[in-house]
Amino acid sequence: MPQHTVASFDADLKVLDSMIGDMGDGAGRALSGATKALIGRDVALAQHVIGADRAIDTLQHEIEERAVQTIARRQPMAVDLREIVAAMRVANDLERVGDLAKNVAKRVVAIGEQRSPVALAAGLESLGLRVGEQLGAVLKAYRNRDAAGAMAVWEADGAIDALFTSLFRELLTYMMEDPRSIGFCTHLLFCAKNLERVGDHATNIAETAHFVITGKIIATERPKADESIAIDAAMHAPRTS
Amino acid sequence: MDARVNFDVEFQEQPAVAAAPKIVARDVNVYYGDKHALKGVNVDIPERSVTAFIGPSGCGKSTFLRCINRMNDTIPICRVTGKITIAGEDIYDRSLDVVQLRARVGMVFQKPNPFPKSIFENIAYGPRIHGLARNNAELEEIVVSSLQRAGLFEEVKDRLNDSGTGLSGGQQQRLCIARAIAVAPEIILMDEPCSALDPIATARVEDLIDELRGDYTIVIVTHNMQQAARVSQRTAFFHLGELVEEGVTEAIFSTPSDRRTQDYITGRFG
Ligand SMILES: Nc1ncnc2c1ncn2[C@@H]1O[C@H](COP(=O)(O)OP(=O)(O)O)[C@@H](O)[C@H]1O
Ligand SMILES: [Mg+2]
Numbered sequence: 001m002p003q004h005t006v007a008s009f010d011a012d013l014k015v016l017d018s019m020i021g022d023m024g025d026g027a028g029r030a031l032s033g034a035t036k037a038l039i040g041r042d043v044a045l046a047q048h049v050i051g052a053d054r055a056i057d058t059l060q061h062e063i064e065e066r067a068v069q070t071i072a073r074r075q076p077m078a079v080d081l082r083e084i085v086a087a088m089r090v091a092n093d094l095e096r097v098g099d100l101a102k103n104v105a106k107r108v109v110a111i112g113e114q115r116s117p118v119a120l121a122a123g124l125e126s127l128g129l130r131v132g133e134q135l136g137a138v139l140k141a142y143r144n145r146d147a148a149g150a151m152a153v154w155e156a157d158g159a160i161d162a163l164f165t166s167l168f169r170e171l172l173t174y175m176m177e178d179p180r181s182i183g184f185c186t187h188l189l190f191c192a193k194n195l196e197r198v199g200d201h202a203t204n205i206a207e208t209a210h211f212v213i214t215g216k217i218i219a220t221e222r223p224k225a226d227e228s229i230a231i232d233a234a235m236h237a238p239r240t241s
Numbered sequence: 242m243d244a245r246v247n248f249d250v251e252f253q254e255q256p257a258v259a260a261a262p263k264i265v266a267r268d269v270n271v272y273y274g275d276k277h278a279l280k281g282v283n284v285d286i287p288e289r290s291v292t293a294f295i296g297p298s299g300c301g302k303s304t305f306l307r308c309i310n311r312m313n314d315t316i317p318i319c320r321v322t323g324k325i326t327i328a329g330e331d332i333y334d335r336s337l338d339v340v341q342l343r344a345r346v347g348m349v350f351q352k353p354n355p356f357p358k359s360i361f362e363n364i365a366y367g368p369r370i371h372g373l374a375r376n377n378a379e380l381e382e383i384v385v386s387s388l389q390r391a392g393l394f395e396e397v398k399d400r401l402n403d404s405g406t407g408l409s410g411g412q413q414q415r416l417c418i419a420r421a422i423a424v425a426p427e428i429i430l431m432d433e434p435c436s437a438l439d440p441i442a443t444a445r446v447e448d449l450i451d452e453l454r455g456d457y458t459i460v461i462v463t464h465n466m467q468q469a470a471r472v473s474q475r476t477a478f479f480h481l482g483e484l485v486e487e488g489v490t491e492a493i494f495s496t497p498s499d500r501r502t503q504d505y506i507t508g509r510f511g
Contacts, residue, residue, distance in 0.1 A: 002504055004508050082495075
């Protein structure tokens with residue numbers, strides 16, 4: 001795109017972009033830290049993730065403030081206005097990602113050193129990794145204003161929902177087989193749900209990227225594959241008789 | 242009583258917004274001597290709405306505006322080809338009375354230009370020469386209602402015999418709008434009507450334009466993009482004598498389809 005006649009406007013937009021970059025890095029680190037802490041039962045790492053969330057929140061406020069100032073000063077039109085609105089929206093999603101990572105970390109602290117069944121750990125790990133990849137990919141697509149890349153992330157969210165659904169099923173089964181595991185499994189269930197929610201925020205960012213680049217809202221409804229809503233607990237009940 | 246809540250919402254068909262075209266231009270070309278100032282302009286301007294012309298200086302906005310009331314006739318080296326109709330009537334037809342045309346198509350200029358006469362006379366002049374009033378009472382009524390429509394009456398009612406040139410810039414511009422309204426035009430052309438006004442006076446004129454669009458077809462040339470976005474329903478972007486793009490204002494300022502439009506409205510023109 002050609003440069004603005006007023007060069008400092010380009011500088012303003014660049015600053016916003018690099019702030020989003022910093023915030024994305026922070027949210028990505030929080031997410032991978034929380035996943036690692038969860039899998040390795042690393043309470044110290046979890047504490048670190050919890051402490052680091054402050055910085056992400058601060059960045060969000062700074063981005064919002066800068067965006068509002070830029071609108072007031074430049075009265076942007078068309079693609080410029082979308083850029084600025086998008087920065088605010090992405091910052092909002094990344095702040096939520098930070099919170100969700102922090103929530104996972106808090107639960108890691110709460111459950112301490114208890115071991116979890118091997119199968120569960122593997123499921124949580126692949127969920128966490130998959131979500132981390134999605135977040136990384138969407139931030140890259142956003143940075144490069146790559147509509148196709150953003151669409152690919154958007155379309156891949158179904159896989160995350162499917163992973164979550166299968167974890168949900170597994171956890172339900174464990175809890176029914178051994179009610180003493182309910183406390184522990186509930187923590188894991190919330191962790192899984194938090195990770196799945198991060199995937200939704202990655203999807204939001206994909207939609208925002210698409211909006212910035214094309215000026216249009218993605219027209220179709222995203223295929224929803226979180227089928228945990230439809231799972232009937234009775235189906236999983238251990239047979240009594 | 243049935244306690245169930247009805248969540249069904251009846252979505253009404255949106256009424257077609259596109260009003261009948263008031264002004265239709267087809268392949269309009271304007272030359273000043275050898276200079277080809279307007280190149281094959283085609284546009285439909287709907288009635289009872291505001292259409293804004295935007296574009297860099299010298300792109301032909303004023304030239305096109307002047308085609309609509311045949312003001313270009315007064316420029317000797319100027320030649321106009323193509324066809325322009327108002328309400329279906331060819332305004333370049335030989336049998337057309339240009340004086341009548343100018344009564345149907347009023348014009349407001351960049352610099353407020355009241356006559357060096359009283360406020361009353363500024364308004365009364367047009368209706369008088371066009372024979373719109375049968376007596377003084379009727380003339381007075383036209384003057385008062387025009388000033389009221391222009392939102393100026395309350396400010397000047399006690400000094401109608403004072404000179405129009407003694408008013409503030411913003412008041413003078415509203416006086417010129419009142420003067421245009423007084424001859425009951427169908428169309429009002431405005432060439433950068435606010436560029437000499439301060440922000441408050443500008444806001445009042447914009448408010449007036451918004452109010453007038455219920456009764457008149459308004460075409461406004463403006464350098465202020467925010468103003469075009471605020472006051473118009475449709476926007477046309479001119480560049481180097483071409484009409485590049487025309488459409489619903491919201492679309493032009495959010496998702497223009499032509500690269501040149503986008504570069505201009507986002508301030509990316511070299
Ligand atoms: N009376 C005139 N005589 C010669 N050239 C003119 C005259 N009026 C306008 N032009 C030329 O026609 C082009 C379009 O001018 P104009 O319609 O005034 O542009 P805009 O209103 O968009 O600034 C310019 O190149 C200008 O120099
Ligand atoms: Mg002009």
